[in-house]
Amino acid sequence: MKNHTVKKVVIAGGGTAGWLAAAALSRQLGALIEIELVESDAIGTVGVGESTIPTICSFHALLGIDEAEFMRATQATFKLGIEFENWGRDGDRYVHGFGQLGKATWMGEFHQFWLHARSLGFGGDIGDYCLETRALNHRKFATSKNPVLNYAYHLDATRYAQFLRRHCEARGVSRTEGNIREVCRAKENGFIQSLLLDDGRAVQGDLFIDCTGFRALLMEQTLDVGFEDWGHWLPTDRAYALQSQPVEPARPNTRAIAHSAGWRWQIPLQSRMGNGMVFCSEYQSDDEARAAFLAEIDGKPLFDPRLIRYRAGRRKKAWEKNCIALGLSSGFVEPLESTSIHLIMIGITRLLQLFPFDGIAPSLQDRFNQQSRDELEKVRDFVVLHYKLTEREDSAFWRYCKHMSVPDSLAERIQLFRESAQVHRNADELFRPDSWVQVMLGQRLYPQSYHPMGRLMSEDQLRQALDGLKSNIHRAVDKLPAHQVFIERYCAAASTAVIT
Ligand SMILES: Cc1cc2nc3c(=O)[nH]c(=O)nc-3n(C[C@H](O)[C@H](O)[C@H](O)COP(=O)(O)OP(=O)(O)OC[C@H]3O[C@@H](n4cnc5c(N)ncnc54)[C@H](O)[C@@H]3O)c2cc1C
Known part of the structure; x- marks a missing residue:
């Protein structure tokens, strides 16, 4: 279909999803295309x-966003990783830090040395060799050049959409408020022609981006592309969300604390704590989850918990006819590794790279769909890993997770690590070996054997090398200010409640 030139999106x-797409398209292609965004205040x-996750920083650079301004506007804090509690066993704690572990060589990753040291009875914790993990543990942070920390943000989602909207409107994106009542299609080829609003206005375009959230108004309700359900691998299907007053200075990390039928999050912002309770409705009722959730909130709740229902899986196509799905309309992997906003950004980047100026060629569509699918499946595998590797048997939910079958792609990785400590990163894959x-x-999968590279050094040399790495990290972290102090200095939002 090469006769459908795209002048208006x-x-x-x-x-x-919608405002990020508008921001990137207007910034990169604004001179070539017209952009109109339709949203309904009533739906919200x-x-x-x-x-x-850290990819947000480079995406913001692409949009020309000033970091301190963005942070003030969205009450943002910095994030160096995720602290997982009670996942391997009840009482366990480990950190998935954003940084690099020790020093890798061309022959293998750093953990191969560490495993050898461990077999000799020294080496400490693997997290001791990650700058970001140590900074996280000591609640330190700075955007300094020395040391350079790999970081992301915690942000207020509602304020973020508002911030992006202001950014876009200043750059010529037009916004139309109204409820989309009908999606009108051409008889001859089924392409979307316009969105009909409640008040009778029709918004016409050449290319449509479905950012209508779980509704997937265009992609599913109109084009009916179908959904691949991953609930058997990712059984949680509901979440309560609630904001509360902070009771401690903001940590530079998200907390993911496992409970009997899922996990709960804590996401510290400058003036409030974001809390969430993710659970599986087959193993816990809404009332039970709500009561358990409220019992765990530390600060004063700022409103009643809100229930959100979801389904894990992916839309079978991310691009169909002249419509592309971004965000929740394209699929969802639960928020354990905070990957959804990243997937929106990578989807937008791909759209910019494959933009169909001269018409919608099936080869472009196929490429887009293939990449979207690969990326989401790899993120899915990484998230499933956390559930599958539990040793918990204390509830029906965890017993299910421990014994469930997993995708072959994940089963192979687990086996490879279990037998020989090997990890790898495929093309288009988000998560690095580290x-x-x-x-x-962290989830107690200790390999049966490892690469012999550690044995090429004497025990003393290995000990000295590891001690050297650790002391460099200690010195670097000692120089950093407290995270809360850095925020107050660098990007304090007007209404920040300062906690000391
Ligand atoms: C419990 C939970 C926790 C999450 N935590 C994280 C996290 O920590 N990190 C992360 O990266 N992601 C997380 N996500 C995912 C993240 O929330 C989404 O990826 C992100 O908010 C994008 O949402 P969206 O724009 O696709 O949809 P929405 O925010 O739902 O926006 C949909 C838009 O479509 C409009 N709309 C819908 N129907 C109509 C209509 N008929 N007419 C007009 N307009 C319409 C709405 O008004 C709205 O503007 C989480 C998701 C869930 C469910």
């Missing part, structure tokens, strides 16, 4: 999605 939905946004290592070891 219509974005349906104004949540994080999902209002969660507050923990991110991420896999931290989670697998």
Whole structure:
């Protein structure tokens, strides 16, 4: 279909996905295309999605966003990783830090040395060799050049969409408020022609981006592309969300604390704590989850918990006819590793790279769909890993997770690590070997054997090398200010409640 030139893009939905798409398209292609975004104030946004991963920093650079301004506007704090509690066993704790573990060589990753040291009775914790993990543990942070920390943000989702909207409107994106009543299609080829609003206005376009959230108004309700359900691998299907007053200075990390039928999150912002309770409705009722959740909130709740229902899985196509799904309309992997906003950003980047100026060629569509699928499946595998590797048998939920079958792609990785400590990163894959290592070891998967590279050094040399790495990290972290102090200095939002 090469006769459908694209001059106007219509974005349906104004949540994080819609406004990020508008911001990137206007910044990169604004001179070539017209952009209109339609959203309904009455429907609103999902209002969660507050923990991110480091790729957000480069995406913001692409948009020309000033970091301190963005942080003030969204009450943001910095994030160096995720602290997992009670996952391997009740009482366990480990960190998935954003940084590099020790020093890798061309022959193998750092953990191969560490495993050898461990077999000799020294080496400490693998997290001791990650700058970001040590800074996280000591609640230190700075955006300094020495040391350079790999970081992301915690942000207020509602304020983020508002911030992006202001950013876009200043750059010529037009916004139309209204409820989309009908999606109108051409008889001859089924392409979307316009969105019909409640008041009778029709918003026409050449390319439509479905950012309508879980509704997937265009992609599912109109184009009916189908959904691949992953609930058997990712059984949680509900979450309560609630904000509370902070009771301690903001940590530079998200907390993911496992409970009997799922896990709960804590995401610290400058003036409040974001809390969430993720659970599986087959093993815990809404009332039970709500009561358990409220009992765990530390600060004063700022409103009643809000229940969100979801389904894990992916839309069978991310691009169909002249419509592309971004955000929740394209699929969802639960928020354990904070990957959804990243997936929106990578989807937008791909759209910019494959943009169909001269018409919608099936080869472009196929490429887009293939990449979207690969990325989401790899993220899915990484998240499933956390459940599968539990040793918990204290509830029906955890017994299910421990004994469930997993995708072959994940089963192979687990086996490879279990037998020989090998990890790898495939093309288009988000998580680096260091991420896999931290989670697998954190969840008590200790390999049966490892690469002999550690044995090429004497015991003394290995001990000295590891001590040297650790003391460099200690010195670097000692120089950093407390995270809370850095925020107050660098990007304090107007209404920040200062806690000392
Ligand atoms: C429990 C939970 C926790 C999460 N935590 C994280 C996290 O920590 N990190 C992360 O990266 N992601 C997280 N996510 C995902 C994240 O929330 C989303 O990826 C992100 O908010 C993008 O949402 P969206 O823009 O696709 O949809 P939404 O925010 O739902 O926006 C949909 C938009 O479509 C509009 N709309 C819908 N129907 C119509 C209509 N008929 N007419 C007009 N407009 C319409 C709405 O008004 C709205 O503007 C989480 C998700 C859930 C469910």
